[in-house]
Amino acid sequence: MxxxxxxxxxxxxxxxxxxxxxxxxxxxxxxxxxxxxxxxxxxxxxxxxxxxxxxxxxxxxxxxxxxxxxxxxxxxxxxxxxxxxxxxxxxxxxxxxxxxxxxxxxxxxxxxxxxxxxxxxxxxxxxxxxxxxxxxxxxxxxxxxxxxxxxxxxxxxxxxxxxxxxxxxxxxxxxxxxxxxxxxxxxxxxxxxxxxxxxxxAKAPVAVRLGKAAFVAASDTPSLPLALTAMQAQLSLLTQTADAAEGVAAFFEKRQPRWTGR
Missing domain, CATH: 3.90.226.10 (2-enoyl-CoA Hydratase; Chain A, domain 1)
Structure with missing residues (x-):
């Protein structure tokens, strides 16, 4: 394109x-x-x-x-x-x-x-x-x-x-x-x-997307406790994705991960 x-x-x-x-x-x-x-x-x-x-x-x-x-x-x-x-x-x-x-x-x-x-x-x-x-x-x-x-x-x-x-x-x-x-x-x-x-x-698309959005949100949050609470929620969300599961599996299987963006 x-x-x-x-x-x-x-x-x-x-x-x-x-x-x-x-x-x-x-x-x-x-x-x-x-x-x-x-x-x-x-x-x-x-x-x-x-x-x-x-x-x-x-x-x-x-x-x-x-x-x-x-x-x-x-x-x-x-x-x-x-x-x-x-x-x-x-x-x-x-x-x-x-x-x-x-x-x-x-x-x-x-x-x-x-x-x-x-x-x-x-x-x-x-x-x-x-x-x-x-x-x-x-x-x-x-x-x-x-x-x-x-x-x-x-x-x-x-x-x-x-x-x-x-x-x-x-x-x-x-x-x-x-x-x-x-x-x-x-x-x-x-x-x-x-x-x-x-x-x-080559990085995991979901982790990049959620991570960038979370970083921006945390930067705009003046209260550290509120920022940490929001980051905890994002961590829980990310660990439920297919890419997170694939990344962990690839680590233990000593291979390159195959990201799907899900």
């Missing part, structure tokens, strides 16, 4: 649903077509998909954020204007709600809304040459959507530093701050990402 929307390519390669931002001439900036295409693909992944990979074309820029050239909505006002600003929010929410693990491959500059897209993924693999930044302040703007994510990843002092100064941080510092999962040599980025998504695609 391949869907070519021009600005966004959606392709199912084996068990990997690949979303490729294809706007290199515009520094892979986000427009409505890209955001809506991503949201739709994440909301209804093909049954055969086991993992989602978000990537972009070119070597220099992963995503420069919103396309400022299409931000002039002078003919749109009121609620309609407000709704046009929600594209990044809807994509991040779709990443969060997607039953599949979402991996972001960051190969270059990752700025503004591009940082929100990366942070919305479950795992971020960045080339050592990648850099992250929130330059909105220098455009008379503010990274509102990113700020909601930053408070869940870094300390308030670091978050305000990044948003108020607009400074860029390299991949290594981004890893230390908690914005990136893995940093790899640029020459090895594709190899490392391919190995990762392949490994994720």
């Amino acid at each position: 391949t869907v070519d929307g021009g600005d966004l390519r959606v392709e199912l390669a084996g068990a990997v649903l690949i979303l490729t931002i294809d706007r290199e001439a515009r520094r892979n900036a986000l427009n409505d077509a890209v955001l809506e295409g991503m949201r739709a693909a994440l909301a209804a992944p093909p049954e055969a998909a086991r993992v989602v990979l978000v990537r972009s074309v070119g070597d220099r820029v992963f995503c420069a954020g919103a396309d400022l050239a299409v931000m002039d909505n002078s003919e749109v006002t009121g609620l309609e204007l407000h709704e046009t600003r929600g594209g990044v929010r809807r994509v991040v929410e779709a990443m969060r709600d997607c039953p599949l693990p979402v991996v972001a491959r960051v190969q270059g500059l990752c700025l503004a809304g591009g940082t929100a897209i990366a942070m919305g993924a479950d795992i971020v693999v960045a080339a050592e040459t990648a850099a992250f930044g929130l330059p909105e302040i220098d455009r008379g703007l503010w990274p509102f959507m990113v700020s909601a994510l930053l408070t869940r990843h870094v300390s308030p002092k670091i978050a305000m530093d990044l948003m108020l100064t607009g400074r860029r941080v390299g991949a290594a510092e981004a890893r230390e701050l908690g914005l990136v999962s893995r940093v790899v040599p640029a020459a090895d980025l594709d190899k490392e990402v391919d190995e990762l998504v392949g490994a994720l695609a």
Whole structure:
């Protein structure tokens, strides 16, 4: 399955649903077509998909954020204007709600809304040459959507530093701050990402789906006792599945499990 929307390519390669931002001439900036295409693909992944990979074309820029050239909505006002600003929010929410693990491959500059897209993924693999930044302040703007994510990843002092100064941080510092999962040599980025998504695609589908949903729910639960109680319920649910029984049986029989997704 391949869907070519021009600005966004959606392709199912084996068990990997690949979303490729294809706007290199515009520094892979986000427009409505890209955001809506991503949201739709994440909301209804093909049954055969086991993992989602978000990537972009070119070597220099992963995503420069919103396309400022299409931000002039002078003919749109009121609620309609407000709704046009929600594209990044809807994509991040779709990443969060997607039953599949979402991996972001960051190969270059990752700025503004591009940082929100990366942070919305479950795992971020960045080339050592990648850099992250929130330059909105220098455009008379503010990274509102990113700020909601930053408070869940870094300390308030670091978050305000990044948003108020607009400074860029390299991949290594981004890893230390908690914005990136893995940093790899640029020459090895594709190899490392391919190995990762392949490994994720081979995991038990039910455990991944229930586990991701439970992790998100626990992260949103301020009370530890309530979170632990909810996790106990999810554990009981998972242990009743066919995949859980197969995984245990395969362990004792010293063979590879055969997942059915049930």
